[in-house]
Each structure stands twice: as C-alpha cells, then as structure tokens.
Amino acid sequence: MEQKLIWDIPTRLFHWLLVFSLVGQYVTAELMDNAMQWHFYLGYFTLGLIVFRIIWGFVGSDYARFGQFLYGPKAVVGYLSTLFARNSHAHAGHNPLGGWVVVVMITLVMIQAVSGLFMTDDVFLDGPWRSAVEDATLDTMSFLHNNVFNVLLAVIVLHIAAIGFYAVYKKQRLAPAMVHGKKTTAEKGITSSRLLAAIIAALISAGVVYYVVEIAPPEAAEEEFYY
C-alpha cells in the first residue's frame, strides 16, 4: 500500500494551533500574573480557529468534512464492538467514535471561548460582552468558563490516551499523520489541501471574530473595558 495524503494542511495547522492556544490559555489564566490581556487575545484567536474549523467542516478536503466523519449510531456501536480487536479496520480519516469526539472537543472549546467574552478579571479587564447582559447570564457564563475547561481537559487526556492506545495496542500510529498528513492506506487520498479556500475561510473567520469582539458589543459598554 502506498502513502497517501489524508489530512490537508489547514486541518493540521488548525490542530497544532489549537493545541498551542489551549496551552497558552491555561498558562495565561492559571500560571502567570498580569497576562490577562494575552489571555483575551489568545481567546479571540481560539474563537477564530473554531469558526474556521466549522467552515472547513463543510468546504475542506474530503477527510476534514463533517459529512465524511460523522457516522450514525449503528456505525458507532459497530465500531465500539471492535474497539479492543487488535486488527480492526484502520480508517483513513477519523473513525466513527473519534469523529464525534472531534465534535465534542470543538463544542467545548467554543463554549469556553464564548463564555470568556462575558468574563472579568475583577481588576482592569472586562470581556467585550460583560456589560451587555444581566447578572444571571454573567453567573452562567462565569460558571461555564470556570468549569467547562476541566471537562475539556478530561476529554483532551482521553484523546491523547486514545492516540497512545492505538499506537501501542493496535499498532496504528495516528500522530505522524497529524504532522505530515500522510497515511499508508487502501482508501483514496486527497489531491489538494485547497489552500485558496482555506485562506478565504480564514479571512471570513477573522471577520466574524472582529465583528463579535469589536463591532457588535453594545456601545455603552465601551468606556468600561479595555481589550
């Protein structure tokens, strides 16, 4: 079997930039003093990454599309029953279970980033939407921001453990393909990373974030925060 391109460049870039951002979000919130401004900027960037990945799920190359990797319950249950079989079919793209884990991770990061827009550091910095809503909503957002990250961490640990499990138990090494994009597989590879589409999607994502952070928040709030 020959090596074929499976993960396009934008999906790989998205993946490693997301890892970088989330580590940065953790460090700027928990480990560093006075890094809140960076936490905000990184948060906007992370939001942009997620918007990009959602667009890319519709217009990206084959294996990056939601339609390709979101399987129905039957396929997921069928896959689960082969989970501990050492010689189970190696999917070129995400497997039926992993596909849904991708959706869970993207959703959790989205909730984390959006709830962040309503947060305050209680000193200098208010998120851009802080003064736009009632206290009850702020409480909900703050609850989400302080707790969803822990759920996300648990899923990330599972994600990395799963990659290790596939490598050791099933002898399927998935991680290198997230770096160079290629896998040895009988399934068909992709022919292009669709870079022009990716650039357009990235510009749209940046526009959406700019709108959400800079233009849409209500005027009245503007003197009260910096960002």
Ligand code: HEM
């Ligand atoms: C903060 C940590 C991490 C997060 C949030 C994360 C998130 C994700 C997401 C969202 C995807 C889906 C990619 C897509 O289709 O767009 C994915 C896939 C993948 N990730 Fe990670 N990841 C993390 C760390 C890692 C690490 C450290 C490795 C390497 C050991 C890794 C290896 C992979 C691989 C191999 C896939 C593709 C899985 C497959 O073959 O179906 N990830 N990850």
Ligand code: HEM
């Ligand atoms: C995906 C993106 C984000 C991640 C992963 C993230 C993660 C975190 C984490 C782990 C904490 C610490 C929570 C705790 O102490 O229990 C935190 C606190 C905070 N985050 Fe985020 N955050 C993100 C986006 C944002 C955004 C976009 C904003 C604002 C625009 C924001 C504003 C804040 C503030 C103000 C705090 C409270 C800091 C304090 O306690 O003084 N975050 N964030």
